[in-house]
Amino acid sequence: MNHKLRTHIEEIVTLTDDEFDYVQENFITKKFKKHQFLIQEGEQVKYSYFVVSGLLKLVHTDDSGKQHIVSFAMENWWESDYLAYFNQSSATMSLECLEDTEVCCFTLKNYQTLCKEFQKMQYFFLQKANYGHIGSQRRILSLLTSNAQERYEQLLKEYPALFQRVPKSLLAAYLGVSRETLSRFSQ
Amino acid sequence: MNHKLRTHIEEIVTLTDDEFDYVQENFITKKFKKHQFLIQEGEQVKYSYFVVSGLLKLVHTDDSGKQHIVSFAMENWWESDYLAYFNQSSATMSLECLEDTEVCCFTLKNYQTLCKEFQKMQYFFLQKANYGHIGSQRRILSLLTSNAQERYEQLLKEYPALFQRVPKSLLAAYLGVSRETLSRFSQ
DNA sequence: CGCGCGATTGAGTAATTTCAAATCTAGTGG
DNA sequence: CCACTAGATTTGAAATTACTCAATCGCGCG
Numbered sequence: 001m002n003h004k005l006r007t008h009i010e011e012i013v014t015l016t017d018d019e020f021d022y023v024q025e026n027f028i029t030k031k032f033k034k035h036q037f038l039i040q041e042g043e044q045v046k047y048s049y050f051v052v053s054g055l056l057k058l059v060h061t062d063d064s065g066k067q068h069i070v071s072f073a074m075e076n077w078w079e080s081d082y083l084a085y086f087n088q089s090s091a092t093m094s095l096e097c098l099e100d101t102e103v104c105c106f107t108l109k110n111y112q113t114l115c116k117e118f119q120k121m122q123y124f125f126l127q128k129a130n131y132g133h134i135g136s137q138r139r140i141l142s143l144l145t146s147n148a149q150e151r152y153e154q155l156l157k158e159y160p161a162l163f164q165r166v167p168k169s170l171l172a173a174y175l176g177v178s179r180e181t182l183s184r185f186s187q
Numbered sequence: 188m189n190h191k192l193r194t195h196i197e198e199i200v201t202l203t204d205d206e207f208d209y210v211q212e213n214f215i216t217k218k219f220k221k222h223q224f225l226i227q228e229g230e231q232v233k234y235s236y237f238v239v240s241g242l243l244k245l246v247h248t249d250d251s252g253k254q255h256i257v258s259f260a261m262e263n264w265w266e267s268d269y270l271a272y273f274n275q276s277s278a279t280m281s282l283e284c285l286e287d288t289e290v291c292c293f294t295l296k297n298y299q300t301l302c303k304e305f306q307k308m309q310y311f312f313l314q315k316a317n318y319g320h321i322g323s324q325r326r327i328l329s330l331l332t333s334n335a336q337e338r339y340e341q342l343l344k345e346y347p348a349l350f351q352r353v354p355k356s357l358l359a360a361y362l363g364v365s366r367e368t369l370s371r372f373s374q
Numbered sequence: 375c376g377c378g379c380g381a382t383t384g385a386g387t388a389a390t391t392t393c394a395a396a397t398c399t400a401g402t403g404g
Numbered sequence: 405c406c407a408c409t410a411g412a413t414t415t416g417a418a419a420t421t422a423c424t425c426a427a428t429c430g431c432g433c434g
Contacts, residue, residue: 060328068331070324083321093328115313119306122313126302129316134270136323137257141247141280143330144255144363148390167412176331181390183414335422354380368422370382 002027004052005104008076012127013120023121026110032097039081039095044088047105048080049073054101055165059173060093069174072098072162078128098166148177149185189214191239192291195263199314200307210308213297219284226268226282231275234292235267236260241288242352246360247280256361259285259349265315285353335364336372 005027006020015023027050032038039045041061049056056073058081070093073079081091085108115122142151152175156163162171172182192214193207202210214237219225226232228248236243243260245268257280260266268278272295302309329338339362343350349358359369 060332062332068328070328070331082317083325086317086321115310119309122306122309123302126309126313126316129313129320130269130273133316133320133323134273136320136327138270140323140326140330141255141257143327144257145247145249169412178391179413180392180415184390186414356380365423366381367383367424371422373382 002029002052002104004076005050008050009121009124012124015120019118019120022118023114026114027104027106029102029104032101032103034097034099034101036097037094038097038103039084039091039093041091041094043091045081045084045091047107048078048082048085048111049095050104050106051075051077051079052102052104054103055098056095056101057098057170058093058095067170067173068176069170072159072166072174074161078132098170143176148175148181151175152182152185189216189239189291191263192237195237196308196311199311202307206305206307209305210301213301214291214293216289216291218287218289220287221284223284224281225284225290226271226278226280228278228281230278232268232271232278234294235265235269235272235298236282237291237293238262238264238266239289239291241290242285243282243288244285244357245280245282254360255363256357259346259353259361261348265319285357330363335362335368338362339369339372 002024005024006015009015009020009023029052032054038047038049038056051073053075056079057069058071058073058079060068060070062068071079073095079095081093081095083089084091084093088108111125115125142154146154152171155171155175168182169179172179175182189211192211193202196202196207196210216239219241225234225236225243238260240262243266244256245258245260245266247255247257249255258266260282266282268280268282270276271278271280275295298312302312329341333341339358342358342362355369356366359366362369
């Protein structure tokens with residue numbers, strides 16, 4: 001059932017069966033349909049999520065109604081509005097299904113106790129956080145250094161699967177250009 | 188001597204004198220002059236750094252020679268080219284002094300042993316990594332959502348001290364606009 | 375005074391956005 | 405199988421924004 005979660009964790013730390021059982025108790029599995037919201041802007045953020053299958057977008061809608069995609073989350077990714085999650089404040093970003101999606105839900109309380117009682121898992125989350133930070137910094141650098149067309153080609157190279165799964169208008173919202181401009185790149 | 192480091196750590200976890208002594212043994216203090224490099228693009232990254240005093244820029248220089256500033260690091264900040272640091276690969280960014288700067292240097296080996304042997308410190312670094320990640324995501328969102336002038340005003344509001352300490356051309360390199368464009372905002 | 379560095383200004387150019395319209399595509403029901 | 409529709413994509417043209425390059429300004433310091 002949760003063997004994808006186990007495999008994922010064991011890429012970083014090894015677990016006995018008993019240990020994984022203990023870890024597993026901290027998660028609830030939920031299924032969502034395309035277009036459903038896991039997190040809605042303005043509301044409390046109860047969980048962070050491990051994506052078992054499907055695809056999510058982490059998105060902020062600005063005053064003029066335009067969407068800006070901070071991140072896509074696919075299989076084996078962790079996602080949430082982490083500021084709202086850790087501070088127990090209300091979300092500034094939504095987390096929405098782009099496909100039918102199955103996730104493991106993780107409350108902050110469970111996160112904290114698991115970290116405290118189980119050093120291995122704390123180390124796992126430390127690794128995840130470090131690499132999450134690095135990934136975000138690389139994205140900042142790409143936004144600063146490259147023009148939209150170059151960013152488009154980098155994305156295409158790094159995540160070719162996305163192009164089969166997401167409409168181009170969303171890729172534009174991720175890259176920070178209008179869909180019209182993105183459309184003119186492909187030629 | 189390192190009481191700034193201790194105060195900083197104790198904002199998140201409490202330490203006895205003995206514990207802090209143990210922690211402290213993992214750091215070397217170094218002083219650098221303005222314009223010196225702590226990390227140079229292309230070279231190995233031996234340390235991550237805790238800034239005791241002074242100011243640094245984390246910067247990438249592109250093929251055309253233009254600088255792009257990923258981050259400023261001031262007092263009480265941790266900084267490095269973390270991808271290169273954790274993977275023991277060569278740096279894609281430089282870390283350079285904008286002022287005379289004192290840092291505590293932290294090897295990867297010490298980081299790893301400290302995390303393993305001392306759960307409290309692992310928790311401290313987990314918190315730092317999480318908030319680092321959140322900070323980077325907020326920057327991404329700001330780059331996507333706001334135009335250069337709005338980003339300028341956000342920066343002015345969040346870090347007014349920067350404007351006393353750095354030339355505007357560097358703020359431009361942080362905001363992702365040319366210095367001429369930035370100059371036209373102030374009016 | 376004169377140098378050097380940073381900041382500003384101006385003008386022309388390039389890139390991107392916006393708005394509107396046209397086109398394409400996949401799925402639905404007849 | 406075809407027509408229809410909704411959503412996605414493309415195209416065009418005008419307007420806006422930012423960039424580049426060059427020249428000028430301002431200020432602190434030897």
